[in-house]
Amino acid sequence: MHIALHGSDVNLRQLKYFVRVVETANMTRAADDLRIAQPALGMQIKQLEEALGVVLLTRHSRGVSPTAAGAKLFQRAVQILDLVEIARQEVRDDARETIRFGLTPSLMQIIGPELLLLVSERAPRLAFSLNEEMSHLLVDSLHRAELDLILAYEVPDAPGFWKRALYQEDLVLVTAAGNADDAPITFSDALAGPLILPELRDGVRSLVEKTAAEHELGIRLEHEIRSISGIKTMITRGSAAGILPYGTVLAEVSAGTLFARPIVAPVLRRTLYLAGSRKAGQLASLPIIRDVVGSAMRTLSTAMAELGHPLSPAEPSQKA
Template sequence: MNLRQLRYFVRVVEAGNMTRAAEQLHVAQTALGMQIRQIEEDLGVALLVRHSRGVEPTKAGSLLHARALSILKTIEETRREIQACEREESEAIRLGITPALMLVAGTEIALMVREKLPQVFLSIVEAMSHVLVEALVRGEVDFILCYDVPDQPQFSRTALLQDDLVLVTPPGPRKGEPIAFVDALDESLAMPEQGDTVRTLASRTARDMGLELNVTYEVRSVSAMKNLVSRGAASSILPYFSVIEEVRAGTLDARPIIMPALRRTLFLASSNQQGPFKNEAGLTGAVRSSLQGLLDALGPLAHPLWVRTA
């Protein structure tokens, strides 16, 4: 049993499904299944119960999952401490960021950290918000810049800004005109998968009104959603910054959603289960400075929040 097999096993248990775990790990399902079976053969005990809905750990599997998390965390902490020994002042930080934010602010963040914090080696990981939260729990990243991080004791959060979502449509006569949320629900929508913060916010708001989303296309890729909208196949609910260029070019329209506004909070978050970082304050300042251009572009759809929460 090796470290890769431990990582594979942890992902299978947390995904609860071999197919989903294989997709997240970017490996073939057959290869993943062989790795899990090899662990079971090495230990001489069944670790998973397989059923029609997916998989569940046995008592032995639950024990291995807990021990594997501890082992992997210790290895990551050891790696970081050893790397820090190379130069006493140096510090390696892994920052998770969403794909849409990466496009509009990721490069600026990397440049700002390089300029203001030359002692920091910044590694950037790109994933959807809900995936980043899970990665932070597992210790795979040190900080995450993403939306709606849950208010839990294990997280330390800095609220950076709130932004209002928009209804994205093909260009039309009501260019840029606000639209009531209930009217937006009449649209055939291309939306992200379940668990995505945009989908969750829109679904929860609709449910509170006794309504539901009319999701015709479920796609993970923002670019795919925008292509569906530009072809007239659907509308979409997205953050404004993900369609700024298309709106400026006149290929898409973005209508602010009102009554109620769909407002999300962007956090820079870390795990309280990790040791303190010497450059945490500097990283927070660099990220805030890097987001100034985004605030300017969002205009009245943005609401800066420079308040520390925990």
């Protein structure tokens, strides 16, 4: 499809490329997301600017940002691409809708089966696939358009994506079964011993380090492990404790192989979001998915007891 402007042709591919560049604010990242070479992307943007007769992007050391004309085009381009997607769906009404849904390992364990069963009951024609990964990796996959919707913690604002806060969860100090103390522990005391923590980009690690810095406390990092199951295995062996979401160790605590102590003074609390792309916002089955997720939140709340805190429904925040 082409749109005639000033006697030249602007095509949907150029608009798609331009939107992704503005969303990422970085030509290299946009090229990676679009799976094209950066010089080819730059040429497409240049041709778009020539067709419109205006400069659309300002290049600077931190990346790129839209000019005043570019900002106007971004808004219109988003509308055009959304309308094209709606039209494509309308002419394929008989096609089976697909949703690629991501959630964290702890959520997969607690509510994953319920999500699958409820979706199959309420939307039997929907192809619903679940993908499990840590929150920051789910966000990466969402931004690369590899997932349509995610349930993840501490999702950052991003242009072209929306999010809705659903739940808050407290972190706990996790120790081996030999330590039967499950009484609350202060944050400073939790940091007194050696710790096993996730990798640097992980939201739990970021929250622990930020809170420690705010209270001028040091961290005795014994091991850094990307795998949640690996962290739990090392804690079970008694080499160090860990600071983790309670939902991550719920099964092990119930089985008595690990102990969890609530952290206080201060409490470490993170927020769970349902987040999606513009495309996901147009899915016919989205209202069903939101209802199913709401039911699953009630299950999560029951499992988490006093360590979980449901939030009142609110309108999704959007960056488009």
